[in-house]
Amino acid sequence: MIIRARAVRVEFGGTAILDGVDLAAGRGEIVAVAGENGAGKSTLLRCLAGLQPRAGGEVGVLDRAPADGPGFWRDVVLVGDEPAWYPGLTVLEHLELMASVHGGSPRMGAEEALEMFGLAGRRDMAPLAMSTGQRQRLSLAMALLRPSRVLLLDEPERGLDAAFRARLASILAGYAAAGGTVVMATHDPGMAQAAGARLVTLEAA
Numbered sequence: 001m002i003i004r005a006r007a008v009r010v011e012f013g014g015t016a017i018l019d020g021v022d023l024a025a026g027r028g029e030i031v032a033v034a035g036e037n038g039a040g041k042s043t044l045l046r047c048l049a050g051l052q053p054r055a056g057g058e059v060g061v062l063d064r065a066p067a068d069g070p071g072f073w074r075d076v077v078l079v080g081d082e083p084a085w086y087p088g089l090t091v092l093e094h095l096e097l098m099a100s101v102h103g104g105s106p107r108m109g110a111e112e113a114l115e116m117f118g119l120a121g122r123r124d125m126a127p128l129a130m131s132t133g134q135r136q137r138l139s140l141a142m143a144l145l146r147p148s149r150v151l152l153l154d155e156p157e158r159g160l161d162a163a164f165r166a167r168l169a170s171i172l173a174g175y176a177a178a179g180g181t182v183v184m185a186t187h188d189p190g191m192a193q194a195a196g197a198r199l200v201t202l203e204a205a
């Protein structure tokens with residue numbers, strides 16, 4: 001198993017938000033976590049990313065405990081809240097920066113990412129001058145350009161139009177077909193199904 005969470009418990013202020021949560025994802029698998037607002041999907045993803053202290057249970061990612069350190073983030077990509085954009089850098093330059101930081105082995109070139117994510121016409125813009133959905137496309141493009149083995153996505157469909165959600169489903173299916181593992185929180189079961197995801201529902205604790 002690439003990802004294994006067992007009996008996870010998270011508390012905020014003494015109240016359990018997650019209790020007895022199990023989740024597993026293998027190589028080449030996409031797991032979509034559904035559930036009502038507040039069920040704890042983002043919290044679970046943060047546990048998998050090693051960013052959320054647990055009151056109980058175990059979490060393993062790539063056979064080790066997730067830890068917020070460079071070794072971990074070389075294999076794992078988390079796309080959650082909107083990232084901070086670098087002032088003065090264009091859309092293309094953000095992608096080039098990501099490609100160069102990741103040591104000459106990006107999963108695709110910056111130009112290819114622009115095409116794949118429908119941003120070719122926005123290449124010279126500042127990210128903050130783009131729409132919400134366009135900025136989400138750029139977040140995803142930067143995540144998919146990096147070499148990785150695990151993608152953790154928190155509502156990746158956020159702000160995306162229907163046509164691009166369909167494209168995202170096929171991009172994620174391709175990532176999994178190449179051996180990657182995806183866990184995503186989502187409110188779009190159709191997109192999850194189109195990606196070939198296994199759907200699990202998180203009940204509020």
Ligand SMILES: Nc1ncnc2c1ncn2[C@@H]1O[C@H](COP(=O)(O)OP(=O)(O)OP(=O)(O)O)[C@@H](O)[C@H]1O
Pocket residue numbers: 012013017035036037038039040041042043044185
């Ligand atoms: N830092 C925090 N302090 C206190 N409570 C928190 C904190 N973070 C999250 N919570 C609570 O934990 C619960 C789960 O939140 P979480 O964001 O994980 O839910 P979610 O399933 O991702 O929801 P949504 O579908 O709205 O994104 C919520 O009730 C929220 O209020």
